[in-house]
Amino acid sequence: MSVKKEEIRENKPLRLVIKIGRHVFPSDLDSKIISVYAELFCKLRAEGHRIVVVTGGGGEARRYISIVRELGGSEFACDLLGIDVSRINAKLLITKLGDEAFPEPPSSLGELRKAFDGGKIIVIGGLQPGQSTNAVAALAAEAIRADLFINTTDVEGVYTANPKVDINAKKLDVIETDELLKQSLMGELHAGSYELFDPIAIKIVERSQIPTRIINGLKPENVIRVVKGEAVGTLVKPS
Amino acid sequence: MSVKKEEIRENKPLRLVIKIGRHVFPSDLDSKIISVYAELFCKLRAEGHRIVVVTGGGGEARRYISIVRELGGSEFACDLLGIDVSRINAKLLITKLGDEAFPEPPSSLGELRKAFDGGKIIVIGGLQPGQSTNAVAALAAEAIRADLFINTTDVEGVYTANPKVDINAKKLDVIETDELLKQSLMGELHAGSYELFDPIAIKIVERSQIPTRIINGLKPENVIRVVKGEAVGTLVKPS
Amino acid sequence: MSVKKEEIRENKPLRLVIKIGRHVFPSDLDSKIISVYAELFCKLRAEGHRIVVVTGGGGEARRYISIVRELGGSEFACDLLGIDVSRINAKLLITKLGDEAFPEPPSSLGELRKAFDGGKIIVIGGLQPGQSTNAVAALAAEAIRADLFINTTDVEGVYTANPKVDINAKKLDVIETDELLKQSLMGELHAGSYELFDPIAIKIVERSQIPTRIINGLKPENVIRVVKGEAVGTLVKPS
Amino acid sequence: MSVKKEEIRENKPLRLVIKIGRHVFPSDLDSKIISVYAELFCKLRAEGHRIVVVTGGGGEARRYISIVRELGGSEFACDLLGIDVSRINAKLLITKLGDEAFPEPPSSLGELRKAFDGGKIIVIGGLQPGQSTNAVAALAAEAIRADLFINTTDVEGVYTANPKVDINAKKLDVIETDELLKQSLMGELHAGSYELFDPIAIKIVERSQIPTRIINGLKPENVIRVVKGEAVGTLVKPS
């Protein structure tokens, strides 16, 4: 089913959810990479696509969270700080997008749905403790009935082993959600140096049959290629 | 560690999170069972315990969700309705609790934390699509740094097989969170006719080391017994 | 005055407020009748009309309210539950309307006015204790300066007696608001098995001179006919 | 029943709702009368009573509403301005009450209920178009399960005719709600130069059996007397 969707992709505007994380927001923030992504999103919007971008906390979140831990803060408090930093990242991207973007990151999925009708690019960060921004992205994709959910990482997709340490690691072209769920919980698959997908995100992709691709976000042009229907990265196929 | 906590339990007031679901809110709502639980919570409060009750959607939620499906609604829409019904359940319990309870179910964890300082019983339902009320309960336990998280079901605890169909099913006295997580994903453990715990709830219990017990909610007195330190049901031990 | 308005009706798009209640949301919810109404509203929108739909609590609200009473809840608590159920009904209709509708029932008249400018169908339920959804509908009509307020019931309009028990009951073609107010308070007029209009709703129709028709909602096509200017049901004429 | 309540009144703290209007907030605002009432409320609070004060729009509201009419505003717009002015009146009283009062007028009945638990004097104005501050007061009385609802006017209570023009007008000691409703709609009873009670307020007093007294607010000491159990003004007896 989703293959057909991909074939006709060039001919119609899509509803897109794109998750970006640490490779755009490293611990030493760099305005250049943010600007590259901003231009890319504007280009997609100019082509008629409707876009929700979800920003992770990135490297800064880690730094703040380590301070929270030093202060004796709970995991809940760590999550709250991580959400704040992801929202700051969202605002940095909004700053560059200017009038192309909804002026604030929505603070709930309900707000997201209302903002989405306005036609601007929506940039949203984390929402609630106990929930990664990957889960927010999957929920956003469900909420707007996205045609395509693109999740970026810092390698080419999902691998059979950690590609950074194992030269025999093989990139997968397709993986089913139940396999991805099992393996991610067992820690046998790899998608860069941090966890790619949390169980909730996978479950949501599965239950709502959301066409999903995991790609290398260090090559921003990959986003354009996927939107055009190219088989970049790893296709996550709902079971 | 948590064992020690249990030993000294009778001597100090506890911060409690108690999750109640379909056995209190079946599809044909029954005011009697709600009243029984209300009295039980008032009694615990009178003993000095501070209480957050989390209500599931129960049987009514299922009924509404089937209508949403008939109307072509998304899973997201189903979740939204389920949340609404769980909040109605919360309000029914609040009605019986009267002045003992905070007058409304909080609509976020932040609101919960502020309400908790007022000293009344807080009753809260679902919060967000993609998140079960079990996850809300675990997050609430984390947010208020609960001493004990009690999750009720309709059998005696966690079993090695479905106790309703397999006479050899054995109730476990203790289960570690990583085992619970693995088995719940594989579907080999049973805690009544519906899923007891979602992966997020388990992960949160684990990461915040929350002492947790799964008990039979059809016997409300079990709640009192657990609070007193009795080894009722199944202890979930953070790995 | 309002007669003239009716004559030219086919030629211009109208601002419509349509109240639907128990006949669309009976105690055993039926997705079919909801779907019929959803299609009807989409058709009206496609013709250029701007629409606010107000949903009552229907049969489910009564069921919940009886539980609240059993729990010793106040009338205030009953109203709160009735409002919650009316909002659930609104969401069911929104589910079927999909992208044609504003994604959530507004929670205040101020929010309604802002949402109305977006051009989608707005579905709203109850707002506040002490106020029926008929009053909400009249206020909504006032807030958006509606050209026509359609209130549906389960008989053909306003009768001189209860048409279900008195075979001599005569349907009225026109009734003035002051007569409707007096009679509804004395209980001498009938509009189906439950009260059609509360005093506040009548007062608002009167003070803002809102053209109003009471029709049989069991025949959904009546809504179309009234919008086209046919003299269906009973015209409520502001005194 | 309510008579018994009055007998034991001196011995227990009461939950009070007191409505004040144009006689405290005339078109030329006078800080003295506001101060007199503020002291009176502080005194009642010091005696242990819990108090909600509802402020009407008074004379200033009328002035603003006439401007709205000149600007071609709807009745809805008039009501919105009236609410704003009643809230300003509430803030003036709060200013004088200082730390004895909740710092802001609640903007909904839900907020009122939460604020009430804090134990301070709550001052609230209007809430929604189509609803007088008398209705707000009755709803507030219902929401907090008031023991006594005191509504002040500028004559001694409810009369058989307008006491300002008819020397034969007789003050009633007791009136039942259904009689008050009927007569107020027919315009045969009088309680000063403006309408005392709207139909919704009367209905709420009736349905929740709220002990209610209408007294002369030009004599502030009347409030104290009623709280002590004296039979001042007119008792409104729920039918």
Add this chain to the structure above:
Amino acid sequence: MSVKKEEIRENKPLRLVIKIGRHVFPSDLDSKIISVYAELFCKLRAEGHRIVVVTGGGGEARRYISIVRELGGSEFACDLLGIDVSRINAKLLITKLGDEAFPEPPSSLGELRKAFDGGKIIVIGGLQPGQSTNAVAALAAEAIRADLFINTTDVEGVYTANPKVDINAKKLDVIETDELLKQSLMGELHAGSYELFDPIAIKIVERSQIPTRIINGLKPENVIRVVKGEAVGTLVKPS
């Protein structure tokens, strides 16, 4: 730089922020002058300009504030009342603007930015104690990246002395922000009988290089002339 902007003004639609105060909202409110300004704003909108109007508290605010002082209220309480009155003034103007205006004054700058995207005239009052409506206007100009900020007063612009008492007072055609800041703090310049600009407003005009003109608001046509690029009043030139 800003001069060039002025030259090409007639050929493109502008983003305008216009501050109006006591001359439109004197202590005895007059619907005529409000109507004149409403028509003027509609005309500008019809020409394609996008407009934010900021309303001061005017004469009514002063009256209310004197009551707050009599009641022993703090300066903070005075500011709160002033804000309320400025918002009422905003609503009066919105009433006349009808469908041309966003239906409510935004209550924060974030809300203003979201409302601005809808294309209607936005009318906003005060926001926070310690901040004049002149500062709100400057911040609004910054928030929407205004092309022109027009501040109206009751004389022809900024003078070297009080033009109402000193016949040698000379109107300035241009003043730089640092000079305006210095002089306004020293009290040597005059712009009518009340302070024209607060330090924060001036600082914001300076830091964001907002082209700003101070004109005589008693001649509403001045607004049109400035928008067309005429050198009316005093140009405030960011240093």
Add this chain to the structure above:
Amino acid sequence: MSVKKEEIRENKPLRLVIKIGRHVFPSDLDSKIISVYAELFCKLRAEGHRIVVVTGGGGEARRYISIVRELGGSEFACDLLGIDVSRINAKLLITKLGDEAFPEPPSSLGELRKAFDGGKIIVIGGLQPGQSTNAVAALAAEAIRADLFINTTDVEGVYTANPKVDINAKKLDVIETDELLKQSLMGELHAGSYELFDPIAIKIVERSQIPTRIINGLKPENVIRVVKGEAVGTLVKPS
């Protein structure tokens, strides 16, 4: 007047507003200094004082703002980010304070006032663009009618010249607000390497006669000394 207040200070609990900035939140966040201040605030609370702490954006805010500038963001956008970072700083302090603190930084002065009545330590950051956290602190002092406003910097108080570059710089024991205002605008006084006080903050201290001391925050014990009534740092005397 304020001198007398200081004399009797040891004998009564005070309402305190304490502003902390870059010396507690440098660009490389250090949990130790945050912890020192947290303990200090807990100690003051244990002595009965009621405390509002206002956190500046500190060094991190500067870092973020430079990124906003690189992205072409407006001054308004810079301020928004600065506010976010100041709120994160507030949350870090709240994390350490645990149950002693209100669980979130209030997002408005109205919320602050309501939270203050709960008796916990309130930690608040920035509120609105165009307003420094020094202004927030002064407004908070006004809102809660503070007995003492302590503003910390990184030198001993206000100097006649920059003490870091001019060895003849003399610390002032007392300075009047009008002098402070004039000099701060002219840049002749010094209070460390960044501006101590903005004009709005000074104006508010003056208009509400708030006893204010500027002290060296690098020596946290100074806070205790000032609260005890010692003449540490520079007294700002309202003119």
